[in-house]
Amino acid sequence: MSIDNGADEQNSDILLDMRNIHIEGFSDEQWHPIIKGVDLQLKRGQIMGLIGESGAGKSTLGLAAMGFARAGCRFTQGExxxxxxxxxxxxxxxxxxxxxxxIxxxxxxxxxxxxxxxxLIEQTIESATRSSMRPDNDSRADAIELYRSLQLPDPDSIGLRYPHQVSGGQLQRVMTAMAMSARPDLIIFDEPTTALDVTTQVEVLASMRQIVEQHNTAAIYITHDLAVVAQMADVIKVLRYGEEVEQADTRTMLSDPKQDYTRSLWSVRSLEKAEAKSEDIVLSMQDVHAAYGKVKVLHGIDINLPRGKTVAVVGESGSGKSTAARVITGLLPPESGSVHFNGEALPPALNARTPDQLRKIQMIYQMADTAMNPRQTVEQIIGRPISLYHGLSGKQKAARITELLHMIELDESFLDRLPAELSGGQKQRICIARALAAEPDVIICDEVTSALDQIVQEGILKLLLRLQEQYGYSYLFITHDIATVKAISDEIVVMYQGEVVEQGLKSDILSPPFPEYTDLLLSSVPEMDPDWLSNLLNARTAS
Amino acid sequence: MHPVFITIIKRLGLGVLTLLVVSAIIFSSVTMLPGDFGEAVLGQAATEETVAAFREELGLDKPAVVRYFEWAGAVLKGDLGTSFSGRSASGSDRSRSVAEMIGPRLKNTLFLAGVTAIIAVPLAILLGLSAALFRNSWYDRTVNATTLTTISMPEFFVAYVLILFFSSLWNVFPSLATVDPSMPLGERLNRIALPAITLTLVIVAHMMRMTRAAIINLLASPYIEMARLKGASRTEIILKHALPNAWAPIATVIAFNLAYLVVGVVVVEVVFVYPGIGQLMVDSVSSRDIPVVQACALIFAGTYIILNLVADIIGIVTNPRLLHPR
Incomplete structure (x- = not known):
C-alpha cells in the first residue's frame, strides 16, 4: 500500500514527525496525563493503524497529529x-x-x-473553497467525482441532500470525500466504521482504502478492531494507558506480536463455546408480527430457545432483533402470534403477566450506564428484585446480595458504590447480578458486550458461560458481532428485515451452503488476515 | 402538498381553537368580576327599577351563555360592540363603539412596540452572538452583567432614571410621550424615544442571553468540532455552523418578548403618559366597561397566539429535518 520509493532519502520522506508527545486532561479538579511521551513518524503515503482499548489515548494522539487538543486537554511537552x-x-x-x-x-x-x-456538498467543499485553491464550480465538480469514485449512489445529486436524508454508511463515505476534497497530505480516520453494520463496513472500508491509495495520501487509522486495522494499515502501533506498547509493520505485528498485552488483544477472538443440541424448548415465539404504530417491524417470526442453551440472534441494525426481545418481555405486545414459556402462552402485554412470569424472564441491556438508576447504590440495585420477587429482607437479603456479588466475581466492597463509580465492565456485571437476583429461567442479553473493549468483553462472556454451566440459565443473545456469536452460542438465528432467515445449530449455520443473506453477513466479518479485504472484493466482483 | 404546509395549517387551526377557548375564559372571568355596571354608573341612589331597566337595555339580564354567543358571534363579524361608558342615569347616551376607542390606542401601542423591536431584536442578537464568540472574556462578562442589571431594575425606575438624565439634566428627549396622529413621524419618534429605550433595556437581556446560550449549547456538538478541524474560524463557526441550528429557541424568546411589548407595558405607558392600549384596559376594568375589557383581552391573547405561531413556523422552516423530509 505504501510507496517505499527506494530512490528517495529516508528523511525527506517523513511527512509527520511527532516527538515525545505529552498531553494532559482536566477532570476531578486536576490535570491527569493522557498521553505520556509517545513518538510517531509517518512517511508520505503511509497508513498507520493506531489500536488500543478505550482510554488508551488513540483519539487524543490522532488529534494531536493535527496540533489539536480537545477542550479540557492540553499539550505539556513535545513537538x-x-x-x-x-x-x-x-x-x-x-x-x-x-x-x-x-491535514x-x-x-x-x-x-x-x-x-x-x-x-452535503456545501460541507464537502467547505475547506477547499475557503483556501481558494480553486473556484467553487471546480470544487463542486470534483466533489461529485469523489462521490462517484467512493461508489455513492447517484453521485450527481446526492450532495444536494441534507445529512439526515442519507444512511450512515453513505454519510461516512461523504465524509471521506469531504476529507479528500482539498487533497490533503494526511487524513486522520478516527474509528470511521465503528458505528456501522458489518455489511456496510466492508463497502466503506473498501472505498476508503481505494481512494487513499489512489491519491497516495498518508493516513492515521484509529480503531479498536484489529481485523479492520489489518486491512487498512501498513504499520500498526499499539497503545495502552497513553504509552506505546509496540509498533511493527502489519504482517509482522499480526503473526509475531512481541508484547504480552498485544498477544492478549489478539487472543480474545479465539474464545469459542462447544455447541450442544437440546429439544427441550423453554421459550418459543410463534408467527409473531409486531409493529411500531404503522411501521411493521416483525413479519411472522419463529424463534425457539432450548433450555440451558444460548441462542444468538444476529442481523444488522433495523433487522428486528431488539424488537423481538421487546415482544418476549411484553414491552411491545405483538399484533399477532404468541410467545410460549414452558409450554404455556404468555399474556401479550407486560401488565397482564403475573409477577412469577415476569421474574422468570430477565433482561440485560447494551448500555449498562442508562439501565441503572444513577442515584442508587449497588446494594439497592441488586436488592430490589430480591425483595420484590422473593420477599427477603434484613440479613437474608444482605447475604443473598453478597452471594450474587461473588457470583459475578466482585466483592462486598462494591455495596455502597454508585454506578458512576464503576468501570464499564463492572457496570455490566452489576446488571447481570440484578438479572440473576430474580432467579430467572431465561435471560435476554441485548448487545450486552457491544459497548465494551475486547478484553472486558471476553471477561463478561466467560462469566455468562460459567453461570450457564453452573445454574443452567437459557440465554437469548442479541448481537451483531460474529466473534461474540462464536464465543457464546449453541444455536444461531439470522434475522434480516424483520424475518428469520434461518435458525439452527452454530456449526450448521456457520458452514456452507449459506442462504444469500447469511453468506453476505458472514463474509463481511473482517478477519485478521491482511489480505482478507482484497480477497473478498476479488471474490465478490468475480461472482 | 409539502408536509411543512400541512404542519403550518394544522398549527393555524390550533391557534384558532386556542383563541376560541381563550375567548370563553375571558368572557367568564369578566362575568365573574365583582360588582355591577348598572350600580357602578347609576350610583347608590338609583332605584331598583332604574337599575333593572338599565341592565335590560345593555342586555345584562340575559343568561351568560346567551351573552357569550351574542358577543362571540358579533366579534366574528368584526363588531367588537359598544362601550358602556358615556351613558348616565339621565338617559343621555354619548357612548362610542369599542373599535373606535381601541383603534388609535392599539396603533400607538403597535408603533411603540415596533420601534422598540427594531432596536432591541437586532441589538440582542448581535450582543448574544458576540458574547458567544468571545465567551468568558471581559466583553462577555460586561455584556452579561449590564443586561442583567437593566432587567433586574423595575421598569418605572429605569424610566425615571432615563427621564432624569435625558430629559431633566440634558434635555435631549421629552419626558412626556403624548402623541397624536397629526404629528409628523420625526416628531412622534422623538416623543417615544424614552419609552422605547426603557423597553429596550428591559427586553434585551432575555433575548441576548438566550441567543448566547443557544449558540454555546451547540458549540459542544461533534459537528462544531468537525468544522474547527476543517479550518473554520471562530466567526465562521458561530455564524455558519451554529446560528442556523439555533433559530428555533431564539425565535421563541423573541416572540415572547414582542408579545410582552404589546400586552405588558402599562407601567411604562403610565410613567410617560403614553396613550397605549394598556392604560385603556386598566381604566376600563376600574369603570366596569365590560365590552372594552373583553376586546382588549382578546387582542392580547391573539397577539400571543400569532407571535408564538410565527416562532413555531420559524422553528419548522429552519429545521431541514422538517423542511426536507427523507
Whole structure:
C-alpha cells in the first residue's frame, strides 16, 4: 500500500514527525496525563493503524497529529512536525490554514459530525473553497467525482441532500470525500466504521482504502478492531494507558506480536463455546408480527430457545432483533402470534403477566450506564428484585446480595458504590447480578458486550458461560458481532428485515451452503488476515 | 402538498381553537368580576327599577351563555360592540363603539412596540452572538452583567432614571410621550424615544442571553468540532455552523418578548403618559366597561397566539429535518 520509493532519502520522506508527545486532561479538579511521551513518524503515503482499548489515548494522539487538543486537554511537552513545521509553535490562525487542506479529519459518528443545517456538498467543499485553491464550480465538480469514485449512489445529486436524508454508511463515505476534497497530505480516520453494520463496513472500508491509495495520501487509522486495522494499515502501533506498547509493520505485528498485552488483544477472538443440541424448548415465539404504530417491524417470526442453551440472534441494525426481545418481555405486545414459556402462552402485554412470569424472564441491556438508576447504590440495585420477587429482607437479603456479588466475581466492597463509580465492565456485571437476583429461567442479553473493549468483553462472556454451566440459565443473545456469536452460542438465528432467515445449530449455520443473506453477513466479518479485504472484493466482483 | 404546509395549517387551526377557548375564559372571568355596571354608573341612589331597566337595555339580564354567543358571534363579524361608558342615569347616551376607542390606542401601542423591536431584536442578537464568540472574556462578562442589571431594575425606575438624565439634566428627549396622529413621524419618534429605550433595556437581556446560550449549547456538538478541524474560524463557526441550528429557541424568546411589548407595558405607558392600549384596559376594568375589557383581552391573547405561531413556523422552516423530509 505504501510507496517505499527506494530512490528517495529516508528523511525527506517523513511527512509527520511527532516527538515525545505529552498531553494532559482536566477532570476531578486536576490535570491527569493522557498521553505520556509517545513518538510517531509517518512517511508520505503511509497508513498507520493506531489500536488500543478505550482510554488508551488513540483519539487524543490522532488529534494531536493535527496540533489539536480537545477542550479540557492540553499539550505539556513535545513537538508535532508536519512537513518540517512544528504545529505546536505556530499561531492558531496558521494552524487553522492547514486543517482541512493539508491535514483532514474523518470522525467516528458521521451522523453527528455533519452539520444538520447544510447540504452535503456545501460541507464537502467547505475547506477547499475557503483556501481558494480553486473556484467553487471546480470544487463542486470534483466533489461529485469523489462521490462517484467512493461508489455513492447517484453521485450527481446526492450532495444536494441534507445529512439526515442519507444512511450512515453513505454519510461516512461523504465524509471521506469531504476529507479528500482539498487533497490533503494526511487524513486522520478516527474509528470511521465503528458505528456501522458489518455489511456496510466492508463497502466503506473498501472505498476508503481505494481512494487513499489512489491519491497516495498518508493516513492515521484509529480503531479498536484489529481485523479492520489489518486491512487498512501498513504499520500498526499499539497503545495502552497513553504509552506505546509496540509498533511493527502489519504482517509482522499480526503473526509475531512481541508484547504480552498485544498477544492478549489478539487472543480474545479465539474464545469459542462447544455447541450442544437440546429439544427441550423453554421459550418459543410463534408467527409473531409486531409493529411500531404503522411501521411493521416483525413479519411472522419463529424463534425457539432450548433450555440451558444460548441462542444468538444476529442481523444488522433495523433487522428486528431488539424488537423481538421487546415482544418476549411484553414491552411491545405483538399484533399477532404468541410467545410460549414452558409450554404455556404468555399474556401479550407486560401488565397482564403475573409477577412469577415476569421474574422468570430477565433482561440485560447494551448500555449498562442508562439501565441503572444513577442515584442508587449497588446494594439497592441488586436488592430490589430480591425483595420484590422473593420477599427477603434484613440479613437474608444482605447475604443473598453478597452471594450474587461473588457470583459475578466482585466483592462486598462494591455495596455502597454508585454506578458512576464503576468501570464499564463492572457496570455490566452489576446488571447481570440484578438479572440473576430474580432467579430467572431465561435471560435476554441485548448487545450486552457491544459497548465494551475486547478484553472486558471476553471477561463478561466467560462469566455468562460459567453461570450457564453452573445454574443452567437459557440465554437469548442479541448481537451483531460474529466473534461474540462464536464465543457464546449453541444455536444461531439470522434475522434480516424483520424475518428469520434461518435458525439452527452454530456449526450448521456457520458452514456452507449459506442462504444469500447469511453468506453476505458472514463474509463481511473482517478477519485478521491482511489480505482478507482484497480477497473478498476479488471474490465478490468475480461472482 | 409539502408536509411543512400541512404542519403550518394544522398549527393555524390550533391557534384558532386556542383563541376560541381563550375567548370563553375571558368572557367568564369578566362575568365573574365583582360588582355591577348598572350600580357602578347609576350610583347608590338609583332605584331598583332604574337599575333593572338599565341592565335590560345593555342586555345584562340575559343568561351568560346567551351573552357569550351574542358577543362571540358579533366579534366574528368584526363588531367588537359598544362601550358602556358615556351613558348616565339621565338617559343621555354619548357612548362610542369599542373599535373606535381601541383603534388609535392599539396603533400607538403597535408603533411603540415596533420601534422598540427594531432596536432591541437586532441589538440582542448581535450582543448574544458576540458574547458567544468571545465567551468568558471581559466583553462577555460586561455584556452579561449590564443586561442583567437593566432587567433586574423595575421598569418605572429605569424610566425615571432615563427621564432624569435625558430629559431633566440634558434635555435631549421629552419626558412626556403624548402623541397624536397629526404629528409628523420625526416628531412622534422623538416623543417615544424614552419609552422605547426603557423597553429596550428591559427586553434585551432575555433575548441576548438566550441567543448566547443557544449558540454555546451547540458549540459542544461533534459537528462544531468537525468544522474547527476543517479550518473554520471562530466567526465562521458561530455564524455558519451554529446560528442556523439555533433559530428555533431564539425565535421563541423573541416572540415572547414582542408579545410582552404589546400586552405588558402599562407601567411604562403610565410613567410617560403614553396613550397605549394598556392604560385603556386598566381604566376600563376600574369603570366596569365590560365590552372594552373583553376586546382588549382578546387582542392580547391573539397577539400571543400569532407571535408564538410565527416562532413555531420559524422553528419548522429552519429545521431541514422538517423542511426536507427523507
Amino acid at each position: 508535532v512536525n508536519f512537513e518540517g513545521t512544528d504545529l505546536l509553535k505556530i499561531k492558531p490562525s496558521q494552524r487553522r490554514k492547514l486543517w482541512g487542506t493539508s 483532514a479529519y474523518v470522525a467516528q459518528s458521521a451522523a453527528a459530525a455533519f452539520n444538520p443545517a447544510h447540504r
